[in-house]
Amino acid sequence: MEIIHVVLGKANPERMNGVNKVVYQLATKQKLLGKNVSVWGITKDLTINYGERNFNTILFKAYRNKFKLDKAFISALKLKAGKAIFHLHGGFNPIFYSISKQLAKHNIPFVFTPHGAYNTIAMERSSFIKKIYLSLFERPLLKRSAVIHSIGISEVAGLQSIYSNSKCKLVPYGYETNTTETAVSLAGNFIVGFCGRLDIYTKGLDLLVKAFAKFTVAAPNAKLWIIGDSDERDDFFNLVKEEGIADNVVFYGSVFGQEKVDLLKQLNVFAHPSRNEGLPASVLEAASLGLPCVVTRATNTGEFIEKYDAGVVVEQPDVNELYKALLQIKSAIDTNGFDSFSLRCKAMVVEEFNWNKVVVDFDTMYAAA
Numbered sequence: 192m193e194i195i196h197v198v199l200g201k202a203n204p205e206r207m208n209g210v211n212k213v214v215y216q217l218a219t220k221q222k223l224l225g226k227n228v229s230v231w232g233i234t235k236d237l238t239i240n241y242g243e244r245n246f247n248t249i250l251f252k253a254y255r256n257k258f259k260l261d262k263a264f265i266s267a268l269k270l271k272a273g274k275a276i277f278h279l280h281g282g283f284n285p286i287f288y289s290i291s292k293q294l295a296k297h298n299i300p301f302v303f304t305p306h307g308a309y310n311t312i313a314m315e316r317s318s319f320i321k322k323i324y325l326s327l328f329e330r331p332l333l334k335r336s337a338v339i340h341s342i343g344i345s346e347v348a349g350l351q352s353i354y355s356n357s358k359c360k361l362v363p364y365g366y367e368t369n370t371t372e373t374a375v376s377l378a379g380n381f382i383v384g385f386c387g388r389l390d391i392y393t394k395g396l397d398l399l400v401k402a403f404a405k406f407t408v409a410a411p412n413a414k415l416w417i418i419g420d421s422d423e424r425d426d427f428f429n430l431v432k433e434e435g436i437a438d439n440v441v442f443y444g445s446v447f448g449q450e451k452v453d454l455l456k457q458l459n460v461f462a463h464p465s466r467n468e469g470l471p472a473s474v475l476e477a478a479s480l481g482l483p484c485v486v487t488r489a490t491n492t493g494e495f496i497e498k499y500d501a502g503v504v505v506e507q508p509d510v511n512e513l514y515k516a517l518l519q520i521k522s523a524i525d526t527n528g529f530d531s532f533s534l535r536c537k538a539m540v541v542e543e544f545n546w547n548k549v550v551v552d553f554d555t556m557y558a559a560a
Contacts, residue, residue, distance in 0.1 A: 342363055386451065399462055406514055482519055487504070
């Protein structure tokens, strides 16, 4: 049985889109473990502008009408009846509603992963529009799915609040651990870093800027490094200026590959204060380098951070709580040294997010579907 992942984009890991990164890693590991796996990408640009990969990738045209399916997609889908299981990635995407209709029409089972879209806080944004969309499109998609895959506890709770069901499976994603690279704290520096898409509200970057501004009173030489970009860049810069910390903030924009790793290795702390998430790959990437992390509970990484003492967990997205967490992590590093965190952070990723184990869990989920 073939496994076909469907994603908006090209599953290109050299992008800030976390869903694409995760699908790339999942498909890569499934192929290495002998699975028959493909990725179908829906994109405006059909150019093959990504690196070599071990799984087959087929690109289909995306249209201005977000419900419109490429005829080539429909034709290809029909040929997979009785031969494949589909795995759709992303909540509140109109094209997946249309795909789910085609899959149901041809009796092809599918797994659906919302990727954090049903987190309770996420549902509060544009709640009126979401309620209408949920009733007309999202709930029918959920009903058609054979299994609804959640990657964090917050999403399970959010899902049950909008669609009570017994077909939800909680399976965290894995992460390909970086075994050759380790962060090294430089004497005299204290650098807090963030890496990801500049979605100010969702990622809690407004909270981070304000908390860091308070933190600089206690640590005047501290720096905040921002790796990532979006059309909200100017709004982010305005936040920094309003807090009077422009001299303490370094903006790198979009950086990928070894250049990004080299920047992350210079951090003292990785901060990810999201208001809602699925399971942020950037936190796992940072931890795999031995970096302690300050995260909100909404990232769905908190239980692991606590279990391994790999950082500090903030219960609610709050400026004062985030400020206290930065003070706490700095105090721990000053007292016990940076290296005290490194082994615990790496162990967390290796032991809790091992792809070999995770792929077996996915096989069980696909069998249930």
